[in-house]
Amino acid sequence: MRIDPPRVGFHGPVKRSITIAGHQTSISLEPVFWASLEFAARAHALPLSALVAQIDALRIAAADPPNLGSALRTWLLTQGKNYSH
Structure with missing residues (x-):
């Protein structure tokens, strides 16, 4: 089966x-x-900075916190919602 590149490149x-x-x-x-x-x-009816701050607080509370970029990507991919447009 062939895969396609992302439509956004x-x-x-x-x-x-x-x-x-x-x-x-x-x-x-x-x-x-x-x-x-x-x-x-x-x-979520939040400013971008507020959403990032909430994710950052969750990240910091983790046992072995990753860097913020990794935490943001992980949060987006594990929400079970399609946050793409």
Whole structure:
């Protein structure tokens, strides 16, 4: 069986600055993950920074916390919802 490339193409990470809990941090994610996070924030009626802050708090509480980018990707892929557009 043949697979197809993503309809949006393949793209490397894009670094963006975001304020979490009053401090600025840079996060590198592929554009498809940024779009999915923005969609998820709208679905939860939250600003993007508030959604990222909530995911960050969950990440920090984990036994062996990953970096924030990994936590965001994992959260998006494990929600059971399609946060793509």
